[in-house]
Amino acid sequence: MKVDNPTSRDIAEIAGVSQATVSRALRNSPLVRKETRERVQQIARELNYFVNRNAAGLRTQQSNTIALLLFDETEGEDAQINPFFLSMLGYITRAASGLGYDVLISMQQLTDDWHIEYQASNRADGLILLGYGDYLTYHEKIEALARANTRFMIWGPIIDNQPGHSISCDNVDGGDQATRHLLGLGRQRIAFLGSTSQRSPELAARYDGYRKALLDAGLEPDDRLKVDAMSSEGEGYRAALDLLSRDVEFDAIFAVTDVIAIDAMRALEDNGYTIPDDIAVVGFDDISLAGHVTPALTTVRQDIRQAADGLVHGIVGLIEGEPVESTQMAPRLIVRASCGAL
Amino acid sequence: MKVDNPTSRDIAEIAGVSQATVSRALRNSPLVRKETRERVQQIARELNYFVNRNAAGLRTQQSNTIALLLFDETEGEDAQINPFFLSMLGYITRAASGLGYDVLISMQQLTDDWHIEYQASNRADGLILLGYGDYLTYHEKIEALARANTRFMIWGPIIDNQPGHSISCDNVDGGDQATRHLLGLGRQRIAFLGSTSQRSPELAARYDGYRKALLDAGLEPDDRLKVDAMSSEGEGYRAALDLLSRDVEFDAIFAVTDVIAIDAMRALEDNGYTIPDDIAVVGFDDISLAGHVTPALTTVRQDIRQAADGLVHGIVGLIEGEPVESTQMAPRLIVRASCGAL
DNA sequence: CTGAAAGCGCTTACAG
DNA sequence: CTGAAAGCGCTTACAG
Numbered sequence: 159m160k161v162d163n164p165t166s167r168d169i170a171e172i173a174g175v176s177q178a179t180v181s182r183a184l185r186n187s188p189l190v191r192k193e194t195r196e197r198v199q200q201i202a203r204e205l206n207y208f209v210n211r212n213a214a215g216l217r218t219q220q221s222n223t224i225a226l227l228l229f230d231e232t233e234g235e236d237a238q239i240n241p242f243f244l245s246m247l248g249y250i251t252r253a254a255s256g257l258g259y260d261v262l263i264s265m266q267q268l269t270d271d272w273h274i275e276y277q278a279s280n281r282a283d284g285l286i287l288l289g290y291g292d293y294l295t296y297h298e299k300i301e302a303l304a305r306a307n308t309r310f311m312i313w314g315p316i317i318d319n320q321p322g323h324s325i326s327c328d329n330v331d332g333g334d335q336a337t338r339h340l341l342g343l344g345r346q347r348i349a350f351l352g353s354t355s356q357r358s359p360e361l362a363a364r365y366d367g368y369r370k371a372l373l374d375a376g377l378e379p380d381d382r383l384k385v386d387a388m389s390s391e392g393e394g395y396r397a398a399l400d401l402l403s404r405d406v407e408f409d410a411i412f413a414v415t416d417v418i419a420i421d422a423m424r425a426l427e428d429n430g431y432t433i434p435d436d437i438a439v440v441g442f443d444d445i446s447l448a449g450h451v452t453p454a455l456t457t458v459r460q461d462i463r464q465a466a467d468g469l470v471h472g473i474v475g476l477i478e479g480e481p482v483e484s485t486q487m488a489p490r491l492i493v494r495a496s497c498g499a500l
Numbered sequence: 501m502k503v504d505n506p507t508s509r510d511i512a513e514i515a516g517v518s519q520a521t522v523s524r525a526l527r528n529s530p531l532v533r534k535e536t537r538e539r540v541q542q543i544a545r546e547l548n549y550f551v552n553r554n555a556a557g558l559r560t561q562q563s564n565t566i567a568l569l570l571f572d573e574t575e576g577e578d579a580q581i582n583p584f585f586l587s588m589l590g591y592i593t594r595a596a597s598g599l600g601y602d603v604l605i606s607m608q609q610l611t612d613d614w615h616i617e618y619q620a621s622n623r624a625d626g627l628i629l630l631g632y633g634d635y636l637t638y639h640e641k642i643e644a645l646a647r648a649n650t651r652f653m654i655w656g657p658i659i660d661n662q663p664g665h666s667i668s669c670d671n672v673d674g675g676d677q678a679t680r681h682l683l684g685l686g687r688q689r690i691a692f693l694g695s696t697s698q699r700s701p702e703l704a705a706r707y708d709g710y711r712k713a714l715l716d717a718g719l720e721p722d723d724r725l726k727v728d729a730m731s732s733e734g735e736g737y738r739a740a741l742d743l744l745s746r747d748v749e750f751d752a753i754f755a756v757t758d759v760i761a762i763d764a765m766r767a768l769e770d771n772g773y774t775i776p777d778d779i780a781v782v783g784f785d786d787i788s789l790a791g792h793v794t795p796a797l798t799t800v801r802q803d804i805r806q807a808a809d810g811l812v813h814g815i816v817g818l819i820e821g822e823p824v825e826s827t828q829m830a831p832r833l834i835v836r837a838s839c840g841a842l
Numbered sequence: 843c844t845g846a847a848a849g850c851g852c853t854t855a856c857a858g
Numbered sequence: 859c860t861g862a863a864a865g866c867g868c869t870t871a872c873a874g
Contacts, residue, residue: 165867176845181869191843206648208621212557213867216850221554223604244586251607260623262565262602265593279550280851281602306548420792450762452794507851518861523853533859555851558866622867 164205172205173198184209215280223260224473225282226250227273229289229296242443242462243288246313249466250286257474259283273299274306284309284473309476311469315359316484323476324484325468329360332458332489333367336412336440339456339491341375343498345410345438348372349383351397351422352414361389361414364442368412382406387418394421402429409437410497416441416448416457423451423496434498444492453495460489506547514547515540526551557622565602566815567624568592569615571631571638584785584804585630588655591808592628599816601625615641616648626651626815653814655807657701658826665818666826667810669802671702674831675709678754678782678800681833683717685840687752687780690714691725693739693764694756703731703756706784710754724748729760736763744771751779752839758783758790758799765793765838776840786834795837802831 166184170177175194183190183198190198201207215221228243251261262282266273276282285303287310297320303310304321312324340348354365369379382404387397394413398421401408413419419441423433431437433453441448444459464487475482493499508526512519517536525532525540532540543549557563570585593603604624608615618624627645629652639662645652646663654666682690696707711721724746729739736755740763743750755761761783765775773779775795783790786801806829817824835841 167867177867178846178869179844181867182844185869189843194843206616206620208617210558210867211621211623212554212563213622213850214869215554216552216558216852217867217869219850244589247586247589247605248607251605255606260604260606263589263593263605264597264602265590274548275550278548279553280555281553447789447792450789450793509851519851520853520862521860523851524860527853531859536859552851555866556853558851558868559853561866 164202164207165210166207169198169201169205169207172201219280221260221280221283222258223262223282224250224254224470225262225264225276225285227276227285227287227289228263228265229287242445242460245446246288246462246466249463250470253467253470254474257470259470259474273303274308277308278306283477284311286310286469286473287312287314289313309473311472311476311482313465313469315363316486317359323472323482325465325472326360326484326486327460327465327489328486329363329489330367330370332442332460333364333412333414334371335367335489335491336364336442336456336458337368337371338374339493339499340410340412340438340440340497341371341377343438346377347380347383347406347408348410348412349385349401349408350412350414351385351387351394351401351418353386353388354384364414380406383408387414389415389417391417392421394418395425398422398425399429402426411437411439413439413441416443416445416455419455419457419496420447420451423453423455434496438498439496441496448492449494456494456497456499457492458489459492461487506544506549507552508549511540511543511547511549514543561622563602563622563625564600565604565624566592566596566812567604567606567618567627569618569627569629569631570605570607571629584787584802587788588630588804588808591805592812595809595812596816599812601812601816615645616650619650620648625819626653628652628811628815629654629656631655651815651818653811653818653824655811657705658828659701665814665824667807667814668702668826668828669807669831670828671705671831672709672712674784674800674802675706675754675756676713677709677831677833678706678784678798679710679713680716681798681835681841682752682754682780682782682839683713683719685780688719689722689725689748689750690752690754691727691743691750692754692756693727693729693736693743693760695728695730696726706756722748725750729756731757731759733759734763736760737767740764740767741771744768753779753781755781755783758785758787758797761797761799761838762789762793765795765797776838780840781838783838790834791836798836798839798841799834800831801834803829 166180167177170180180198183195184202254261276285300322310322312322314324315326316324337348350368353361356362372379385397385401387393411422413422419439423439426433426437433439441455441457444457448455448457472482508522509519512522521532522540525537526544596603618627642664652664654664656666657668658666679690692707692710695703698704714721727739727743729735753764755764761781765781768775768779775781783797783799786799790797790799814824
């Protein structure tokens with residue numbers, strides 16, 4: 159009764175039914191008599207049989223697989239992936255497996271052109287795109303995906319004229335909350351560290367929120383308090399030094415990502431400033447590091463779990479032909495020590 | 501000249517050759533005349549054609565996919581995955597894609613029984629297993645995999661009687677290096693935080709290294725300086741408090757993982773101790789957090805990149821029927837501030 | 843409720 | 859160098 163690599167045909171033979179009936183029984187078809195179904199399933203279990211995914215996929219033209227594409231600007235072989243996306247990955251695979259989908263992962267560089275292949279080759283039924291990329295490059299890729307009728311969900315801002323569906327965080331609101339909080343604690347000279355370029359729309363939106371909060375409080379944004387910084391190692395440090403060298407007074411920093419914020423805190427401390435007494439700092443993302451640095455970083459949290467669930471449900475909806483809407487999630491301020499509120 | 505979902509047959513028709521020739525041309529077979537080959541490939545490009553993986557896989561009985569199984573003891577929905585494995589994930593996908601393999605990821609709990617399915621269903625040609633699990637449960641799963649003739653590589657210690665191939669770090673040497681370093685700095689009363697149970701062989705091996713270093717230095721290990729701790733949030737804190745409550749003198753801690761070490765540092769600080777002046781601390785793993793905490797954590801680094809490359813080459817070797825050997829990598833001490841050497 | 847048959851899109855011996 | 863043909867293991871209309 160041992161078969162090496164059992165097929166539905168082997169089971170059919172043992173069960174004394176047709177191969178078609180085996181196929182139906184294994185998929186719990188109501189067309190099969192309960193008794194037959196159970197007998198077939200019992201035999202399948204005994205033989206350690208599993209449906210050949212290639213054969214099933216070829217027949218149904220599906221893969222029951224989602225491809226997760228992680229983009230990262232960081233160049234080089236040693237590139238560390240943004241921890242925020244890495245956490246999302248965990249939740250995405252859980253959500254996907256809950257819906258019966260496998261997750262294929264890929265760390266393509268943005269410049270690679272393999273995105274279309276996943277669906278075209280029947281390796282995946284749809285894609286989830288994760289990563290802060292340069293918007294221009296990104297946009298082009300997305301248009302190509304849309305032209306090829308690829309199904310995809312984007313983690314990122316909703317942008318006019320951009321095809322596809324996305325889930326994002328209300329970054330304007332996040333920047334507003336962070337800045338408003340600092341203002342509420344009496345800080346008046348709040349510096350902004352990060353990018354305001356339209357090439358990174360989500361970061362630019364956080365800046366918009368920062369401006370909004372200041373203007374609402376009757377304060378005029380001061381460009382001397384605005385320092386460009388990318389969200390990679392060392393950038394925040396450099397940006398903070400730049401800020402210090404400008405000889406402009408400031409009592410707080412809103413950094414557009416935690417990575418920048420944490421780096422900046424080091425630079426401030428290395429230059430004799432105390433956080434939050436001299437300078438209050440607020441970040442964005444709530445990466446796991448944020449709660450562990452000293453002082454613990456006040457930041458704006460995006461609900462990763464909710465985002466992952468949304469992306470997975472979205473892509474499965476697209477695959478199954480249901481209507482899917484782009485949505486925006488509410489960010490939440492996590493107050494810790496670095497802002498001086500505790 | 502636009503075809504919706506082109507097949508090799510469509511290309512054959514356009515090129516005026518047989519479908520078999522198209523298949524050969526696309527795989528760069530030397531059997532096809534160069535001229536023909538290029539014409540076929542040109543048409544394929546124009547049509548945005550990609551080989552249907554299901555069909556090819558069904559025919560060749562391969563998937564060109566590796567399944568990466570991440571185990572985590574942590575219970576519950578919010579379970580964060582060990583950052584060490586998450587980093588490994590990145591390197592594994594890069595190495596795999598370099599060899600033409602896709603990576604399917606799964607975060608099954610150890611208790612689930614789906615491991616065999618990956619290969620049996622032709623979804624993956626082999627598995628890579630990642631995770632510190634309870635050894636007994638783990639061992640049983642591995643035996644089941646071996647019985648099912650599944651190809652797999654394990655990240656973990658090489659254990660007698662255990663089937664399969666593995667890549668691991670020389671944990672005894674790592675524990676020895678860490679302890680020896682503390683001894684070299686004049687610390688004599690070194691506490692050990694972690695598990696010594698044979699259910700976690702790699703952690704037990706680190707303890708063996710700790711003992712070895714002490715004995716080599718003519719010191720007798722003191723069981724009162726040994727505190728059990730798992731490597732999950734809060735455990736190190738608890739363990740350090742336990743240690744303090746024992747009223748035993750100690751001037752250093754070797755923690756079996758960075759997660760425990762960092763937690764323990766918090767507990768010590770909260771109780772008025774200064775690190776490294778009062779207590780020196782050394783961890784293990786070199787997670788990214790380690791370099792960012794204050795004081796920065798001295799730790800033992802396992803070369804993640806090398807491990808990932810080894811695992812991928814190993815599994816591909818097994819898939820392609822080449823001889824594969826289990827190997828052990830050398831760990832390296834990374835000296836930072838927490839041990840008092842700087 | 844069940845079976846015989848077609849066909850998904852490839853790869854690869856076999857024949858020329 | 860090329861083609862005709864078989865067959866990988868399923869799913870699913872079609873017929874009964």
